[in-house]
Amino acid sequence: MNIYEKSEKVMQLFQSLEDEITVLKKETGIHCIADCVYCCTTSKIAATPLEFYPLAIHLYKTGLAEEVLKIVSEPENSKTCPVLRTVSQDEKRIGCTQYEYRGMICRLFAFNYNINKYGEKKIAACPPIKLAQPEEVSKTNEILKSKPIGLSANGYYSQLQSIDFVEGQQLYPIGEAIKMAIEKVLTHHYYTDSEK
Ligand code: SF4
Ligand code: SF4
Numbered sequence: 001m002n003i004y005e006k007s008e009k010v011m012q013l014f015q016s017l018e019d020e021i022t023v024l025k026k027e028t029g030i031h032c033i034a035d036c037v038y039c040c041t042t043s044k045i046a047a048t049p050l051e052f053y054p055l056a057i058h059l060y061k062t063g064l065a066e067e068v069l070k071i072v073s074e075p076e077n078s079k080t081c082p083v084l085r086t087v088s089q090d091e092k093r094i095g096c097t098q099y100e101y102r103g104m105i106c107r108l109f110a111f112n113y114n115i116n117k118y119g120e121k122k123i124a125a126c127p128p129i130k131l132a133q134p135e136e137v138s139k140t141n142e143i144l145k146s147k148p149i150g151l152s153a154n155g156y157y158s159q160l161q162s163i164d165f166v167e168g169q170q171l172y173p174i175g176e177a178i179k180m181a182i183e184k185v186l187t188h189h190y191y192t193d194s195e196k
Contacts, residue, residue, distance in 0.1 A: 001163075001164070002188065003053055003057070003184055003185060003188045004057065004188075006050065006053055006163055006164060006167075007053040007054045007056075007057050009163045010050065010051060010053055010054055010104075010160070010163060011054050013104075013156070013159055013160065013163070014054075014104070014107065017104070017107055017108075017151060017156060018107070020111075020150065020151055021107065021111050021150070021151065023149065024111055024140070024149050024150040024151075027143065027149060028136050028139050028140040028143065028149070029133070029135075029136045029139070030110070030111070030123070030125065030129060030133055030136045030137065030140060031129075031133075031136075032110060032129075033128050033129065033132055035093060035094055035095065036128050037084060037086070037094060037095060038126060038127065038128050039106065039109040039110070039126055040081050040084045040095075040096065040106070041080065041081075041084070041086075043080075043173075045081075045105060045109075045173070045174045046105070046171040046172060046173060046174065046177075047103045047104070047105045047171065047172065047174045047177040047178075048103075048104075048160065048167060048168055048169065048170055048171060048172070048177060049167060049170070049172070049177045049178075049180035049181040049184065050160060050163065050164055050167040050168050050181075051103040051104040051105065051160060051177075052103050052177055052178050052180075052181035053181050053184070053185070054101045055083070055098055055101035055102070055103065055178065055181065056178070056181035056182045056184065056185040057185055058098065058100075058101045059098070059182060059185075060182070060185045060186070060189065065182050065185065065186060068082045068083060068178070068182060069179060069182045069183070069186075072175045072176075072178055072179045072182075073179065077175055080174070080175050081096075081174050081175060081178065082175055082178060082179075083096060083097045083098045083178070084096060084097070085097050103174070103177070103178075104156060104157075104160060105174070107151075108151055108153050108156060109126055110125050110126040110129050111123075111125075111150050111151050112124050112150060112151040112152065112153040112156075113140075113144055113148070113149075113150045113151070113152065114153070120144075120145070121141075121144040121145070121148065122141055122144065123137055123140040123141055123144065123150055124153070125137050125140075157169070
């Protein structure tokens, strides 16, 4: 599979993931907090380059790939996300500038559940949601006693690995993962365009 074919499969995976998030939000009321960028700025966030192929291709098609690559190549930026707007500009709010093409970790962050040592499923909500929406979190955990709701992070990472086993499990700081994805797209075009 070339990078475009893999990207297509990643986007299909994202669609099924988004469908599950929609059900979770509808049944529990859990939702992201406006203007929150906690998950985009935490230094612990790690991702695979594979989940950013759709973003890298979109940046390439919109002429932004080189610009984003330059930002993320600065040593001080390698651990932060290069497509995050951190200050309001031209009436645009802070947040993700490439929301449609954000990675899998960005989608999983607040909406996945895990299983504790007693075998109980618990929503792994982010700290801002735990703080602001305790009733919704409790409601979700009640529902989880009888059926899965939300996302199984392990399940989605397994599906990512089914697209490419190696590329689906190599985790890097998010800036590094995006950089690698962009470089893959540029390399792909370097060879395919020169063959024309
Ligand atoms: S997932 Fe949580 S941390 Fe991330 S933007 Fe939403 S509320 Fe904020
Ligand atoms: S891709 Fe978007 S949602 Fe994901 S970390 Fe970057 S700014 Fe945040």
